[in-house]
Amino acid sequence: MAVMTFPDRQTVLDFLRENPSATTKQEIARGLKLKGKERTILREILKEMEGDGTLERTGKRAWAQADRPPPTGVVEFTHLDDDGELIGKSVGDNGLFGPEIRYAGPSGKPKAKAPAVGDRALCKISERDGEWLARAITVFEKRLSDKLVGLYSQTQRGGKVVPSSRKEKREFVIQEADRNGAEEGDLVIAEPKPVGRRQYGPAFGIVTEVIGHITDPRSASLLAIHAHDIPTEFPEDALEQARDPKPAAAEREDLTAVQLITIDPHDARDHDDAVWAEQLDDGWRVIVAIADVAAYVTEGSPLDKEALKRGNSTYFPDRVVPMLPFELSADECSLRENELRRCMAVEMVFDKSGTKRSHRFIRGMMKSAAKLSYEEAQAAIDGKPGGKAEELLDSVLKPLWGAYAALTKARDKRSPLDLDLPERRIVFDEEGEVQGIVAKERLDAHRLIEEFMIQANVAAAESLEKANSPLVYRVHDVPSDAKIAAFADFLQTIDIKWHIGERPQTQRFNKLLQDIRGGVYDEMVTQMVLRSQAQAIYSEENLGHFGLNLAKYAHFTSPIRRYADLIVHRALIRALKLGPDGLSDQNAVRLEEIAEHISTTERRSMAAEREATDRYLAIFLADRVGAEFEGRIMGVTGSGLFVALAGSGADGFVPISSISDDYWVLDQAAMEIYARGSGKTYSMGQTVRVRLKEVTPLQGGLLLEMLSEPQPAPKGRAEARKAADAGGRSPRGRGGPPRRGKPKFNKKTLPKHKRKSRK
Structure with a gap:
């Protein structure tokens, strides 16, 4: 019969849960009243639980539960979330651990230095309503680079x-x-x-x-490129490989008789996908062909090493920093019109309702029948054909649109998240000066290509899963409980009910967006739905794609500009025995590491692209200081309001101290600030009039002056706030006390408020 010892694992875990401030071995031993040999047993238990991951070492002789931060400890702030909030994790001897923690202000002096992304701080850490909060005691600045x-x-x-x-x-x-x-x-x-x-x-x-x-008109992108260490020059051995490409030998199916066509932006330099469709008696056959980049960029080659280093191409308003040299991406890996090209293709069969019946992958040879722009293809379908589009209208374009109509039925039934977010394009003149900002037109031709690419991506994930092959998924996780709870709190402030007991569904979001479309809360709710979403990333673990409402999804259609797609191509080649240049065993076991790396390079590119765009918009508006603009409040913080200007979409900041002499209080749940006493508000989504006071093109900052008067609060909310203000407490439980005060405008440290996730 085994002899029970004291203490045991459960005793130690129970003690740590009940006494989170006791972290050192001495404190645990004292709390459990251990003596002599029992302390030796405790040391062995702590060592064992650290080894199996139950406990995380937070100091030389201190531990905490791996999923629970200590009440006082060091937090490293790693990123801003979609709301512009500073997020971090606890720091232990073995790195970062535990749940995400939101920065909730200083602990003590209200004017204490605030941490930024990359900083570490000694913090008081607490949990409130399922959310972890950190209040900084001392900030230790941590720099990723000294430059x-x-x-x-x-x-x-x-x-x-x-x-x-x-x-x-x-x-x-x-x-x-x-x-x-x-x-x-x-x-x-x-x-x-x-x-x-x-x-x-x-x-x-x-x-x-x-x-x-x-x-220099191009300086905005140059600054972003160098600030984010985005590589621009290719090593000579990679360029040599690109100039003299030697494709891997593989058996190929002849697709040259199929009238595949490319449909791209009018100024596209490379063409990496082509499409074709034909009507069947009971449905549609669709082929999506993608440039066979894997045949030219083989594992371990100079091109492969450089492509992995970059992770993806980076798209600035005035240029592209490519993942692969243009010598390759715009030549042998571009599906040029009437030129023989190697491709990886997927043939899919759909019924009349758009449901896929089958698919198969092909390693083939093709010859593009035409290079069309989105506008040319759309004009032909709309009854204004010309040039090549007119020649191919009946044989190619109409079948494509017929197949798209069927796929749209299935798409509507699937109900992916339907966020109609406007996009703008910066237009440059021949000298590179900003000429204007135009809204990007969204055509059915764009939607057609997008839906065909989504179906090809799904087919890739399905084939690899069926073959039990390792792969990198494109995942978009379900919104977190904390974000859904905050979203529900916000909707309650505008008298919309949202039950939080069930799993989030895209159909529920879409129904809400449809109900408020065109109304006073349209922009406000759309932005809050966007903020409630997780960020799309790459992962070797399948979490599904919530936004697209798909159980399996992997990027397959753009291996010229995304390393993830190159991995998927290699995995298909290996799993389906399509050639000798498939995914190797060495890289198959590194997919977790690769997925994390390319997710990081994608975030780096997105940050650099946003910075460059902000600077170009600031340059465009530099001579408009003093002008008045209509705008919409797109961000509400304790420091002030972020306003998107109509027309350009440029983001400006209204410091809370400049609005009026009122004492302004942040109601985080309602996403608005209100004046103590009068209760008047500025709310997310509100249309306002502002004056441009200052432009800092170097940082891409716009300082605005509020001209519009605040709006009266609804009666019930105003009464609740008066009672809360009288008692010196927050009008709502979530998110802690309201943030008050009149901070000064600092054009160097303006926080961002908009974050977009890429599909």
């Missing part, structure tokens, strides 16, 4: 570098010997100057590279 990208200017004592990022707090003083040819107005990269002893006073730096000049 500073910014603007060089001459001063009386030499020069200085002002950062181009709003989040960057440093400036460097540059001595004459350290400017290395930098002149007034140059955009530079600078690094801290080594000092022999502890330095007080201004930080000195050394200019290491001049990357351009502030007057």
